[in-house]
Amino acid sequence: MPRKNIAIIVPTLNKGGAERVAANLSAEFSKYYNVYVIVHDGRDITYPYGGILCDLKIPPSNSKIKKIINLIKRIRAVRKIKQRYSIDYTLSHLPPANYVNIFSRKKDKIYTFVHSTEKNTLKNIIRMKTVALLSDKVICVSECIRNNLIHNFKISEKKLVTVYNFCPGLKPGDNYCELEHREHKQSDTITVVNMGRLSKPKGQWHLIRAFSHVVKKHKNVRLEIIGDGELRDDLKELTKKLNIENHVYFAGFLINPFERLARADIYVSSSLYEGLPMALIEAGMCGIPIISTDCDGCREYVAPNTVEAKNSMNEDKFGILVPAFNEGTISQTELTPNEKILADAIETLISDREKRKHFGIMARQRSLDFIPDKIMKQWFELLT
Structure with a gap:
């Protein structure tokens, strides 16, 4: 034929x-x-x-x-x-x-x-x-x-x-997640990663503000943002205003981000809205525990049996959901209530290695649906 x-x-x-x-x-x-x-x-x-x-x-x-x-x-x-x-x-x-x-x-x-x-x-x-x-x-x-x-x-x-x-x-037998690497890595630094175009729909300024609160309690943390876009300069300026520029690294666009993803400890999606982000699937593929805003497409990945958004942090089957953000103002430095909830979710995983391992395994399991x-x-x- x-x-x-x-x-x-x-x-x-x-x-x-x-x-x-x-x-x-x-x-x-x-x-x-x-x-x-x-x-x-x-x-x-x-x-x-x-x-x-x-x-x-x-x-x-x-x-x-x-x-x-x-x-x-x-x-x-x-x-x-x-x-x-x-x-x-x-x-x-x-x-x-x-x-x-x-x-x-x-x-x-x-x-x-x-x-x-x-x-x-x-x-x-x-x-x-x-x-x-x-x-x-x-x-x-x-x-x-x-x-x-x-x-x-x-x-x-x-x-x-x-x-x-x-x-x-991606196939069932692949070992992308490198959980053993995370268990035995030499550095005590916890790496939080986000991946996506630096644009308004991705809401990275909310993550940066939440991360500034995390840094006050945890000095051994680092935020890596993979991607490029029209908000790059604005986001960099925000890190300077918050005095966390030494804790935030802008990696730019990477054709193959998997090596960097696989070495991260926590993945955070701060999107205002999504269809179904490839970045979440790829993070799951690498076995990274996922924290995501509770917008429709992200919820479908993290909590596929949940229909309605919630107003609090929820530990769901394949990751942690936090309330979605309004667009807001990029340049402001004061945390919003929902940004504080995101900070609390990040701190929850920083403080609990077993929980990180559990949600990494579950994120990997979910990725096999794709x-x-x-x-x-x-x-x-x-x-x-």
Whole structure:
């Protein structure tokens, strides 16, 4: 039987979480299908991919008129690619690529991804209803995204399917967690790590303020923030205001963060909202005990059987949840009540080695729900 032809459209393959998901899919799909990775702008590729790269060379623009012109150009270019390679299925990630996908249909089936829980503003409702109407399936990377689209956007359940992201190369026998290393490491320093784009949705300023409270009681702690973004300078300035710049290290973007993750003692997600963050799956893959804000996507990983958010610290099956944050002000130095709860959760794990070990094992166990073999079974059904 001839291989099916699969196209994957994503604006770039540069740094972001959705971009990493697209790259991971292309690499895994290329074992079974003919894969064509279509990018709007291929000048700066950071993630390895599988298949043939089709660079449209149509970068983004801030001009409204130019945006419309670029959309038309991309649609025409992708339509030609679909025809040239007899594409059977086209998967697209992020709104700009989803628009290109739905309006460039040939004989292919259209699958559009939604990676985050959207607010039901008029603009978002119009966009989502248009995308859903013209897609064969809308792929939700978590159940909370699917429920949001059903209840707040009134999208038909028949259009929606939940397919979790996977960690490439993750399989049950792998030993990423290095628990033995943590038990016998020479240094007494406790390393807290956070990973994600330095941007407002990730809320790292809340973590930094909470960490400043932790440092007052525990001098042997260090915070490492993996990632880069528009808030880097603001976050660095905040560490100086709080006099903790010697305790906080900004590692920048790392293509392969696993070695650094595996040497950490505690992982903290401070996100304001999430679909289902790859960073949590990767932290779990490395066997790090997880503390996370109680937003929908993170709760689905840490406490999959819990529906509603809570207003206190909760030790759940696969980690610890703390109340979610409002956006707030980055530059303020005074702790909010929820930041104090986060500080208490970090101190709980710092002070209890056995609890750290327990939640590290449980985080690792949860990550096995996201192994490629398990997720690919679902894709095989969708691509038949």
